Amino acid sequence: MAKGTPPVSLLAIPLDASSAAPLFRQLYDGLRGAILSGSLKPGGRLPASRTLAGDLGVSRNTVTTAYDQLLAEGYLEGKVGAGTYVTRTLPEDALLVRRGQARGDDRTGQPGRLSRRGTLLATTPAWVVRGAADPKPFRPGVPAMDTLPLDAWATLAARHWRRSTGHLLGYGDPAGYGPLREAIAAHLGTARGVVCEAGQVVIVAGTQQAIDLATRLLLDPGDPAWIEDPGFVGARGAVVGAGARLVPVPVDGDGMVVSAGVARCPEARLAYVTPSHQYPLGVAMTLARRLELLCWAHRAGAWILEDDYDSEFRYTGRPLASLQGLDQQGRVVYMGTFSKVLFPALRLSYLVAPPGLVNAFVAALALAGGPPPLHTQAVLADFFTEGHFLRHIRRMRALYAERQEALVRAAKAELCGLLEVVPSETGLQVMSWLDEGINDRAASRWADAAGVVAPPLSSYTLEPSSRQGLLLGYAAHSPRQIREGMRRLATALHCGVNTS
Known part of the structure; x- marks a missing residue:
């Protein structure tokens, strides 16, 4: 093979720009498959990233990302000044894979046994971008981390570690740290118009966990669920993970078009909405639409998941009141997060359940691993009570x-x-x-x-x-x-x- 010339097996790697899978992942899969099948021999040299990018018609970043992943997993090795080579000793899991057989296949060559629900979940597209610690412009959903009050946070964290006693070193309340639940309930009542007591607040590890818990608790396999279209991909994945049926409902300048949802599937068991700031279009659901949605939920005996992911940051006037605050029938599960307000690595969110659902949510959370670490919850509780949160x-x-x-x-x-x-x-x-x-x-x-x-x-x-x-x-x-x-x-x- 001439220096820098890609072997035929590389030029034949199928890359589909319209696929939900990122190009770097498609290239990674193709390269890995060529290595495992023997098309790329151990010790064989790969083309320079710039050369391969030009031949495949993709960005150099796509090639380097695929190369980096294969290097990290041990399929490739780099030699300073000499290029990138297929490793002579493949990763241990490759020894279990026969030539021409993809990982996840069994010894008969049959596909790995995912459930039907698992197959749907594994093929549901998700917009994933790595490198959030130093995000490129214009990655959505990432807050400013260069202005965080880290000194105050560090002081509170150190204080709790110095004073840690059994109540912060054990499992704690499965619903979450009591003082934090009280602080959240008080904040939501004044800032978001949420009607709740601290006992209805359940602390979870991210909004995705809250949505996942809610869909698994409130939906049976095959149940229809309304999803905003366009909408948050994570919610779509949670509904699919629960085995439920997606019912896309269009969004216009007034928010989710409830009449369209009723026309398509009046018997839906759940509706997921982002009424204060629709994701991704950014519109706010009007009062008339909110009332229409609540009336439908009451009539149908359905549930509403209200994702209030970033409404604290309203630049004109006061933040819009929550949908939950209008609910007179206890049909709304309200969700909020601190990943957008503070920083994503915090992985700390919450849900407000109707009184009759609190015990069910706490039991499901316990089976899913429980709430986030108590120490982090205690630091955030003090961050609230000492005024840092509202100043931020x-x-x-x-x-x-x-x-x-x-x-x-x-x-x-x-x-x-x-x-x-x-x-x-x-x-x-x-x-x-x-x-x-x-x-x-x-x-x-x-x-x-x-x-x-x-x-x-x-x-x-x-x-x-x-x-x-x-x-x-x-x-x-x-x-x-x-x-x-x-x-x-x-x-x-x-x-x-x-x-x-």
Whole structure:
């Protein structure tokens, strides 16, 4: 093989840009399969990442990410100044895989025995971007971590470790740390209009766990469930994981179109909504729609999961009151998170259950591993009671308003005619609409090649959308970083449009 020339087996790796699987993952799977099948021999040299990227028509970043994963797993080895080679000693699990047989297949060559539900879950697309510690522009949903009150947090954490006694070193209340539940209930009552007592608050390890618990408790296999379309992919996955049937319900400028849900499936057992700041479109559900949704739930005996993921950050006026606060029949399970308010690694969220469901949620949580560590919960409780939480919220509202304005200005300066950014009154990201004729998945790939994260709207939809757009996060980036990121995005879109 000539130096730098890809072997035929590499050029034959199928890469499908329209697939839900990222290109780097498709390339990783193809390379790994070629190694295990013997198409790529132990000790064989791989082409340089730039060369292979050019031959396959993908970004160099796609190739280097696939190479890095294979290096980390032991399928490849790098030699300084000499290139990248197939390892001479394959990972131990490869010894269990016959030639031409994918991992997960049994010795008869039959596919691994996933359940039908497991197969659906494994093939449900999820938008996953690595490297959140130093996120690229414009990754959605990432808060500003350069302005966190870490000194205050560290002081509280050290205090609790110094004073730790049995009550923080044991398992604790399966519903969560009592003082934190009280602080959350008090905050929700004043800031979000949630009607609850501390006993209804259940502490969980992230909103995804809350959604997963709720769908498994409230849905039987085969039950229909309304999902916003476009909507949060994690909720879609939880419904699929519960074995339930997805019923996509369109969203317009007033939020979920309840009448469309009723027309499609009036007997649905559950509806998942983001009424205060719809994800990803950013609209707020009107009062009329909220009341219509509650009336349907009461009539149908259905449940509503209200995901209030980032409504603390409203830049004009007071935050919108919760849907749960309007509920007179106890049909709403309210969910909130500290991953967006503070930092994602905290992995600490909560749900507010109707009184009759509290014991069921606590029992299900105990079986799912229980709440997050008590020490972390105790630190957050003091963070609340000593005033740090509300001070941080006030600072972030001003900061995020400034950063969103910088994004809108930069988009107008750099992308006029290609991309229209729609300002939002709330949150950490905004929807932007591409000019007619530009495919959002292609635009997202062009952006990725330029070092910019811009998820396509179509990755959040179950049914075809009449418009194409990109979701742009701004909260984690300074105005200077936003301007630089927008210049890169503009260059990528202009080049992509001109060469497509």
